[in-house]
Amino acid sequence: MILSIESSCDDSSIAITEIESKRLVFSKRISQAEIHSEYGGVVPELASRLHLEALTSILEEIKEFIPNLKAISVTTEPGLLVTLVEGVTMAKALSIALKLPIIGVNHLKGHIYSLFIEKELEEFPMLILLVSGGHTQLIEMSDWNSFKVIASTLDDSLGESYDKVAKMLKLPYPGGPVIEKLAQNGDENRFAFPVPLSQSPKMAFSYSGLKNAVRLEIQKLDEVTEQDKSDISASFQKSATQHIIQKLKKYLKTGKTGVKKFGIVGGVSANLYIRGELEKLLSNFNIPLIAPELKYCSDNGEMIGRFAIERFIRGERDELEKIDIKSRSLL
Ligand code: KG4
Numbered sequence: 126m127i128l129s130i131e132s133s134c135d136d137s138s139i140a141i142t143e144i145e146s147k148r149l150v151f152s153k154r155i156s157q158a159e160i161h162s163e164y165g166g167v168v169p170e171l172a173s174r175l176h177l178e179a180l181t182s183i184l185e186e187i188k189e190f191i192p193n194l195k196a197i198s199v200t201t202e203p204g205l206l207v208t209l210v211e212g213v214t215m216a217k218a219l220s221i222a223l224k225l226p227i228i229g230v231n232h233l234k235g236h237i238y239s240l241f242i243e244k245e246l247e248e249f250p251m252l253i254l255l256v257s258g259g260h261t262q263l264i265e266m267s268d269w270n271s272f273k274v275i276a277s278t279l280d281d282s283l284g285e286s287y288d289k290v291a292k293m294l295k296l297p298y299p300g301g302p303v304i305e306k307l308a309q310n311g312d313e314n315r316f317a318f319p320v321p322l323s324q325s326p327k328m329a330f331s332y333s334g335l336k337n338a339v340r341l342e343i344q345k346l347d348e349v350t351e352q353d354k355s356d357i358s359a360s361f362q363k364s365a366t367q368h369i370i371q372k373l374k375k376y377l378k379t380g381k382t383g384v385k386k387f388g389i390v391g392g393v394s395a396n397l398y399i400r401g402e403l404e405k406l407l408s409n410f411n412i413p414l415i416a417p418e419l420k421y422c423s424d425n426g427e428m429i430g431r432f433a434i435e436r437f438i439r440g441e442r443d444e445l446e447k448i449d450i451k452s453r454s455l456l
Pocket residue numbers: 134256257258259260283284285287288299300301302305391392393394395396397422423424
């Protein structure tokens with residue numbers, strides 16, 4: 126079994142996965158979202174202290190599995206340095222005390238592997254849309270650890286734009302789930318927000334212009350009613366999603382992809398409206414959409430363990446001294 130630790134942002138999570146069967150034997154996540162919600166976003170120092178408490182309390186529960194462990198894995202990058210350090214220190218301590226190898230995992234690869242939790246890998250090449258609080262990327266995955274970024278955001282990420290629009294509407298953090306819910310009762314045609322980069326041939330994403338267009342509309346309203354909030358949410362979500370659909374359509378139309386499946390991952394992949402719109406587009410190209418179970422869309426230790434298993438079975442180990450943390454990193 127492999128033990129995996131995730132602490133890159135505001136979720137403290139530990140999972141234990143059987144290496145051969147890929148089956149989870151233990152997993153627990155303690156989310157801090159409600160606590161940070163009071164401050165309108167994640168407060169790094171507070172998150173760090175909460176991880177200290179949460180990770181140690183979860184560790185108390187896994188004692189019975191310790192004799193079966195073959196490796197310790199941990200998220201090392203990208204993320205908040207003061208929270209990554211909590212998980213990495215714990216992982217290093219476990220590695221030394223239990224004399225087990227350590228495997229560092231890139232959080233973005235972890236999100237991609239949320240598609241394979243308790244499953245075998247898919248056939249490659251695949252296309253991946255990674256949409257989270259920090260990233261918006263279209264990625265070609267040609268093998269278990271071969272990734273090519275086709276398009277990235279020029280400014281804000283999709284998740285961030287949901288969070289910022291929610292803040293403008295005085296809604297709680299994280300904004301994504303709240304906006305999605307409000308949008309269900311909203312008129313998506315009431316506000317004609319621009320679809321970003323719709324006139325540009327660039328394979329890139331951008332959300333700052335759309336965010337500002339939403340801000341201007343909100344300023345025009347004397348008083349923001351509940352219906353206004355729903356209509357703004359629906360209209361924003363429509364433009365934000367159309368942006369992805371337009372860029373993806375353009376890419377798929379080149380016909381050079383040959384992809385077997387399309388995966389959507391990251392916190393925003395929990396959004397059923399976006400999943401639905403993607404499915405409609407992809408069906409025209411006969412490409413099946415796959416997505417993680419809803420509980421694996423946001424940060425979790427299970428996805429970290431799943432990628433670590435692929436490294437482990439190929440004999441990959443990291444040197445303890447070389448395990449470091451990074452706030453930013455590529456795939
Ligand atoms: O992957 P994640 O948990 O953390 C990062 O690695 O960033 O993603 C968090 C982001 C937040 O911006 C949150 O608002 C967004 O995912 N999110 C959603 C939904 N659920 C979470 N965005 C849109 N619709 C949702 N249902």
